[in-house]
Amino acid sequence: xxxxKARTMPGVMELLPLDQIAFQTMMETIRRNFERxxxxxxETPAIEFTDVLLTKSGGETERQVYFVQSTGSLQKGDDPxxxxxxxxxxxxxxxxxxxxxxxxxPFRRYQMQRVYRGESAQRGRFREFYQCDIDVxxxxxxxxxxxxxxxxxxxxxxRELNVGAFTxxxxxxxxxxxxxxxxxxxxxxxxxxxxxxxxxxxKRGAAAVRQTLTAEPFSLPAEQADAIMAFVAxxxxxxxxxxxxxxxxxxxxxxxxxxxxxxREVLTLLKALGVxxxxxxxxFSIARGLDYYTGTVFETxxxxxxxxxxxxxxxxxxxxxxxxxxxRLPGVGVSIGxxxxxxxxxxxxxxxxxxxxxxxxxxxxxxADLPLxxxxxxxxxxxxxxxxxxxxxxxxxxxxQYADRAGIRFVLMLGTDEKxxxxxxxxxxxxxxxxxxxxxxxxxxxxxxxxxxEAMPKVKTP
Amino acid sequence: xxxxKARTMPGVMELLPLDQIAFQTMMETIRRNFERxxxxxxETPAIEFTDVLLTKSGGETERQVYFVQSTGSLQKGDDPxxxxxxxxxxxxxxxxxxxxxxxxxPFRRYQMQRVYRGESAQRGRFREFYQCDIDVxxxxxxxxxxxxxxxxxxxxxxRELNVGAFTxxxxxxxxxxxxxxxxxxxxxxxxxxxxxxxxxxxKRGAAAVRQTLTAEPFSLPAEQADAIMAFVAxxxxxxxxxxxxxxxxxxxxxxxxxxxxxxREVLTLLKALGVxxxxxxxxFSIARGLDYYTGTVFETxxxxxxxxxxxxxxxxxxxxxxxxxxxRLPGVGVSIGxxxxxxxxxxxxxxxxxxxxxxxxxxxxxxADLPLxxxxxxxxxxxxxxxxxxxxxxxxxxxxQYADRAGIRFVLMLGTDEKxxxxxxxxxxxxxxxxxxxxxxxxxxxxxxxxxxEAMPKVKTP
Numbered sequence: 001x002x003x004x005k006a007r008t009m010p011g012v013m014e015l016l017p018l019d020q021i022a023f024q025t026m027m028e029t030i031r032r033n034f035e036r037x038x039x040x041x042x043e044t045p046a047i048e049f050t051d052v053l054l055t056k057s058g059g060e061t062e063r064q065v066y067f068v069q070s071t072g073s074l075q076k077g078d079d080p081x082x083x084x085x086x087x088x089x090x091x092x093x094x095x096x097x098x099x100x101x102x103x104x105x106p107f108r109r110y111q112m113q114r115v116y117r118g119e120s121a122q123r124g125r126f127r128e129f130y131q132c133d134i135d136v137x138x139x140x141x142x143x144x145x146x147x148x149x150x151x152x153x154x155x156x157x158x159r160e161l162n163v164g165a166f167t168x169x170x171x172x173x174x175x176x177x178x179x180x181x182x183x184x185x186x187x188x189x190x191x192x193x194x195x196x197x198x199x200x201x202x203k204r205g206a207a208a209v210r211q212t213l214t215a216e217p218f219s220l221p222a223e224q225a226d227a228i229m230a231f232v233a234x235x236x237x238x239x240x241x242x243x244x245x246x247x248x249x250x251x252x253x254x255x256x257x258x259x260x261x262x263x264r265e266v267l268t269l270l271k272a273l274g275v276x277x278x279x280x281x282x283x284f285s286i287a288r289g290l291d292y293y294t295g296t297v298f299e300t301x302x303x304x305x306x307x308x309x310x311x312x313x314x315x316x317x318x319x320x321x322x323x324x325x326x327x328r329l330p331g332v333g334v335s336i337g338x339x340x341x342x343x344x345x346x347x348x349x350x351x352x353x354x355x356x357x358x359x360x361x362x363x364x365x366x367x368a369d370l371p372l373x374x375x376x377x378x379x380x381x382x383x384x385x386x387x388x389x390x391x392x393x394x395x396x397x398x399x400x401q402y403a404d405r406a407g408i409r410f411v412l413m414l415g416t417d418e419k420x421x422x423x424x425x426x427x428x429x430x431x432x433x434x435x436x437x438x439x440x441x442x443x444x445x446x447x448x449x450x451x452x453x454e455a456m457p458k459v460k461t462p
Numbered sequence: 463x464x465x466x467k468a469r470t471m472p473g474v475m476e477l478l479p480l481d482q483i484a485f486q487t488m489m490e491t492i493r494r495n496f497e498r499x500x501x502x503x504x505e506t507p508a509i510e511f512t513d514v515l516l517t518k519s520g521g522e523t524e525r526q527v528y529f530v531q532s533t534g535s536l537q538k539g540d541d542p543x544x545x546x547x548x549x550x551x552x553x554x555x556x557x558x559x560x561x562x563x564x565x566x567x568p569f570r571r572y573q574m575q576r577v578y579r580g581e582s583a584q585r586g587r588f589r590e591f592y593q594c595d596i597d598v599x600x601x602x603x604x605x606x607x608x609x610x611x612x613x614x615x616x617x618x619x620x621r622e623l624n625v626g627a628f629t630x631x632x633x634x635x636x637x638x639x640x641x642x643x644x645x646x647x648x649x650x651x652x653x654x655x656x657x658x659x660x661x662x663x664x665k666r667g668a669a670a671v672r673q674t675l676t677a678e679p680f681s682l683p684a685e686q687a688d689a690i691m692a693f694v695a696x697x698x699x700x701x702x703x704x705x706x707x708x709x710x711x712x713x714x715x716x717x718x719x720x721x722x723x724x725x726r727e728v729l730t731l732l733k734a735l736g737v738x739x740x741x742x743x744x745x746f747s748i749a750r751g752l753d754y755y756t757g758t759v760f761e762t763x764x765x766x767x768x769x770x771x772x773x774x775x776x777x778x779x780x781x782x783x784x785x786x787x788x789x790r791l792p793g794v795g796v797s798i799g800x801x802x803x804x805x806x807x808x809x810x811x812x813x814x815x816x817x818x819x820x821x822x823x824x825x826x827x828x829x830a831d832l833p834l835x836x837x838x839x840x841x842x843x844x845x846x847x848x849x850x851x852x853x854x855x856x857x858x859x860x861x862x863q864y865a866d867r868a869g870i871r872f873v874l875m876l877g878t879d880e881k882x883x884x885x886x887x888x889x890x891x892x893x894x895x896x897x898x899x900x901x902x903x904x905x906x907x908x909x910x911x912x913x914x915x916e917a918m919p920k921v922k923t924p
Contacts, residue, residue: 004517006559006786008507009544014557016564017502017571024503036843038820038850040479041486045470045590046508046576047528055466066509067536068528068546070580080536082471082528095476097468102478104868108850109479114508118532128507145832145853156843272833274840324468358500370607371734378736381498381618388500388570391607406566 011119011127013339018407022354023342026161027112030132030336033157034110037149039134042109044091046116050083052094055323064117084116088133089320089333096137097324105139106146112338124347126339135333137320142330144262147296147316148269150334154300154312155275157336163350165303166311168279171286172263172296173315175249178256179231183224192291194218198232199287202309206233232285242267242282262295292317296332308344312336356407357386359450363399364390365415372414376424376442380412383443385450404429409453410446473581473589475801480869484816485804488623489574492594492798495619496572499611501596504571506553508578512545514556517785526579546578550595551782551795558599559786567601568608574800588801597795599782604792606724609758609778610731612796616762616774617737619798625812627765628773630741633748634725634758635777637711640718641693645686654753656680660694661749664771668695694747704729704744724757754779758794770806774798818869819848821912825861826852827877834876838886838904842874845905847912866891871915872908 008014015023035041047068054065067080085091088111096103112132119125134153136146151168158166176198177191185191194213201209206229212218213225220228236242246264251257263282270280288297295316302308314334321329345351360380362373373389380387388408390399396413403411413425423436428449437445470476477485497503509530516527529542547553550573558565574594581587596615598608613630620628638660639653647653656675663671668691674680675687682690698704708726713719725744732742750759757778764770776796783791807813822842824835835851842849850870852861858875865873875887885898890911899907 003787004513004785006514006556006783007511008556008560009509009511012507012509014506015504016561017504020503020505035819035848036846038823038848040819041482042477042479043482044476045474047471047474047578047590049469049471051466052468065533066530066544067533068530069542071527071529072580074529074542080531084530094468094470098470099478104864116509118534128509143854149851149853269832269836272836274837321468323466325465357497357502361500370731374731374734375736384498386497386500389611391611392605402566 009127011122011125013126013129013343018353018356021357022351023338025354026342026345026351027130027132027338029160030157030338031110031112033153033160034132034134036156037108037134037153039108039110039153042092042095042111043113044085044088044095044111046084046114047082048085048091048094050081052324053083053085053090055090064119066116066118086117087115088113088131088335089135092133092135092137092333093321093329094324096329097321097327100325100327105137106142107137108134109137110134124340124343126343129337129339132336132338133333135320135331137329137331140328140330142332144265144295144316145269147262147332148266148273150314150332151266151270151280151298152273152275154298154334155279158300158312161345163302163345166279167281167301167303168275169281169283169286169299169301169310170263170266170296171283171298172259172266173287173293174255174259174295175263175284176232176259176287178253178259179249180228181255182252183227185220185224190218194220194228195287196289198228198285199289201232201285234282234284236282239267239271239277239280242280245282245284259295266296288313288315294318298334302348302350305344305348305350308348311341311344354407355409358388358406358408359385360387360410360412360446361399361403361406361408362387362389362412362414363396364393365396365413367393369414369419372419376412376414380443380446383447385443385446400427400429410449412442471589473584473587475588475591475805480815480818483819484813485800487816488804488807488813489592489594489800491622492619492800493572493574495615495622496594496596498618499570499615501570501572501615504554504557504573505575506547506550506557506573508546508576509544510547510553510556512543514786515545515547515552517552526581528578528580548579549577550575550593550797551597554595554597554599555783555791556786558791559783559789562787562789567599568604569599570596571599572596576801586802586805588805591799591801594798594800595795597782597793599791599793602790602792604794606727606757606778607731609724609794610728610735612776612794613728613732613742613760614735614737616760616796617741620762620774623807625764625807628741629743629763629765630737631743631745631748631761631763631772632725632728632758633745633760634721634728635749635755636717636721636757637725637746638694638721638749640715640721641711642690643717644714645689647682647686652680656682656690657749658751660690660747661751663694663747696744696746698744701729701733701739701742704742707744707746721757728758750775750777756780760796764810764812767806767810767812770810773803773806816869817871820850820868820870821847822849822872822874822908823861823865823868823870824849824851824874824876825858826855827858827875829855831876831881834881838874838876842905842908845909847905847908862889862891872911874904 066084068082069080114128115131116128119127180191197209197212210225210229213220236245246260286297286299293315297315299310300312316332318330320331362377377387377389409430411427418425422439424442425436427434528546530544531542576590577593578590581589642653659671659674672687672691675682698707708722748759748761755777759777761772762774778794780792782793824839839849839851871892873889880887884901886904887898889896
């Protein structure tokens with residue numbers, strides 16, 4: 001029989017078990033913090049109807065969609081009516097519209113699932129990846145106060161992920177558009193185009209963006225372009241300096257004044273939420289490319305790794321589900337691309353291979369004593385200790401080698417001597433030391449050791 | 463603008479948040495027990511290459527496959543080269559073959575992911591559903607001892623799921639085939655066909671199966687058919703009676719004798735693993751439809767709900783990945799269809815809506831005190847208590863109503879009186895009682911209350 005080559009399609013992340021454990025540890029940290037702030041879980045199907053998924057005017061997004069067809073539909077030559085979700089925002093909109101009358105608003109939801117994009121394969125680009133999203137959805141209206149809650153969650157997550165210093169970079173699109181308006185760029189569409197150019201400063205550099213703004217089709221006068229570039233170069237260096245930046249803006253139109261008032265409230269609540277001011281700053285160049293943001297926008301930058309770009313971004317939008325319902329559902333949301341984040345943290349050396357989830361292994365010393373080993377394992381498992389048993393005779397050296405390679409910390413031995421003395425011999429593979437424990441003290445001793453090591457970071461840096 | 467109807471495709475399970483929490487509680491119980499027995503996590507991509515996924519000779523499975531195409535591939539009119547996995551066994555085979563040299567054998571893996579089948583829509587049938595699989599894969603050989611470990615894991619899971627009495631029903635295909643051989647059904651292919659008929663007794667009834675065995679193409683003599691029906695009607699009623707059933711079989715050919723020896727070892731180790739004998743029995747009618755099982759087979763039946771059928775099944779196979787590698791990789795595995803299980807447990811009234819993952823809500827009494835409420839919430843979150851804050855002024859009655867509907871237990875109030883006295887007023891929504899706690903004692907008091915209630919079942923029965 002000819003063999004099929006065992007391989008995955010390009011653009012997916014498949015991990016060996018210890019890396020998978022490290023990934024799951026990261027995911028659990030994210031989930032725990034989402035729940036800590038009162039967000040509720042939902043999951044939606046990976047497959048949606050195309051007319052539900054592709055309501056927005058096609059373009060870039062539509063070209064990256066994976067369509068789905070059953071064998072029957074394919075054979076009939078039908079056009080596909082199903083497709084895989086490409087983000088969690090469209091499914092959220094569909095979910096909230098569908099279940100509107102069963103939900104309490106404001107609805108704080110979290111969702112951690114995989115999404116699919118038919119991207120061309122490229123290093124660090126994924127066709128299948130996890131997104132971890134939180135959104136707060138209001139019915140009819142939603143106070144700007146919720147905009148402060150999201151960066152507080154993000155701060156809590158990245159602090160626990162233990163990835164070094166980071167900053168939450170905040171802005172408000174109304175400030176950008178109000179400032180452009182005051183400068184004389186009054187057309188709403190042109191404001192959005194300028195905003196999209198500003199968003200490219202990190203990639204293209206300030207000089208190139210200024211050049212674009214003065215050239216066709218923008219054709220802004222040099223002094224307007226200069227004013228914009230000077231404006232977006234501003235960053236705060238403390239909570240008070242952020243408030244002073246807002247103060248210094250002055251006013252002049254309702255959009256600008258609304259943006260300043262919102263930003264001030266977000267900053268004030270962020271402080272009240274206990275986020276240390278070293279972790280957030282006001283950055284007038286943050287714009288976010290997507291058109292649907294209307295107010296607060298945020299990005300998250302790892303201080304030592306600006307090259308990674310934003311690891312967590314989001315913002316405020318006016319109406320989530322206008323394609324499915326006449327109800328007005330304003331919201332604010334933020335998304336972590338967890339697969340890409342894990343990949344980048346690993347590339348940057350900020351995350352390593354995890355220790356095993358298996359905490360103890362019972363060695364096989366005498367085949368006839370297997371029932372004793374199984375009983376011992378049962379005792380450990382009942383105490384919440386993840387335990388495996390060597391079920392087949394093998395040289396002890398080989399068994400240690402296996403435990404070492406598998407990342408298992410404790411190897412337990414119950415030989416003739418130990419049985420006679422009523423003890424268990426334990427080899428601590430991390431510390432490379434061996435000791436004996438009274439059988440009655442075994443689970444308590446191991447629990448203490450494990451709890452102490454759990455207080456330390458669970459993932460070794462490489 | 464015309465609205466798209468917000469809807470999911472038929473055959474998927476989408477839950478409201480409190481039901482999602484109940485589902486996740488079930489999934490966490492399964493995961494915790496998998497890890498307790500030393501199984502390691504893997505995840506594979508939902509999309510696989512068709513030549514990898516569809517190696518086996520088509521038939522029923524192939525007709526249920528969902529094929530996947532990007533926009534570009536679809537426009538070119540290409541045949542799809544990608545498809546969604548329909549189980550976790552084929553991806554495991556591909557994974558083990560691909561990463562063979564990076565894995566330690568025996569490889570205990572668990573995997574909890576969604577699979578996809580283009581089934582015709584039907585009540586209780588799912589097109590997208592979670593499978594929770596464990597397998598132990600050996601290199602070249604794998605002792606039958608591992609076959610005892612899997613039912614021990616299953617026992618541990620179903621005991622914790624709190625779904626009432628259940629039994630693990632065990633058998634060994636070698637016993638069936640050896641018995642058929644001794645009766646005179648010596649052709650291997652015919653043995654398999656008889657075995658498949660025996661597997662249908664639950665659905666078709668014994669009389670109909672006996673009828674089939676005596677008719678074309680089987681044409682077994684009446685006394686052979688009667689012997690088979692009498693044989694497969696046997697059940698053990700205790701550990702000792704199971705051993706006696708094996709003893710009474712006698713011998714006569716190597717297949718039968720090997721099956722008896724394997725079954726005896728599995729039973730002995732199952733007892734040594736601490737599984738109470740009320741939870742397992744030997745049932746000679748258990749055959750499992752799938753062709754690839756070769757030895758031990760198991761099913762799990764809820765005593766009060768036999769109509770549900772097996773909620774967790776599996777068995778031993780000779781060679782996992784013969785389509786991808788020349789290495790011999792025998793294994794034993796078991797699978798829980800978690801989406802169907804959850805659906806059925808809910809239908810049977812064995813699982814209800816969960817309590818919220820949000821444990822406390824800080825009420826809004828005075829808009830000016832919002833910073834105080836946020837500080838209080840920060841204190842609770844730092845103590846590991848999931849907390850939300852009412853960010854906007856609203857009548858207190860409405861806030862209680864919201865907490866009640868959302869399933870939040872504790873509503874915290876910090877009004878003028880409480881501030882003056884240095885206390886927090888707490889309304890326990892479950893007990894409908896209100897009390898005051900010193901501010902310094904707050905988190906400790908709530909932690910005690912929460913830990914006590916966590917010792918109780920987390921999910922209310924309806």
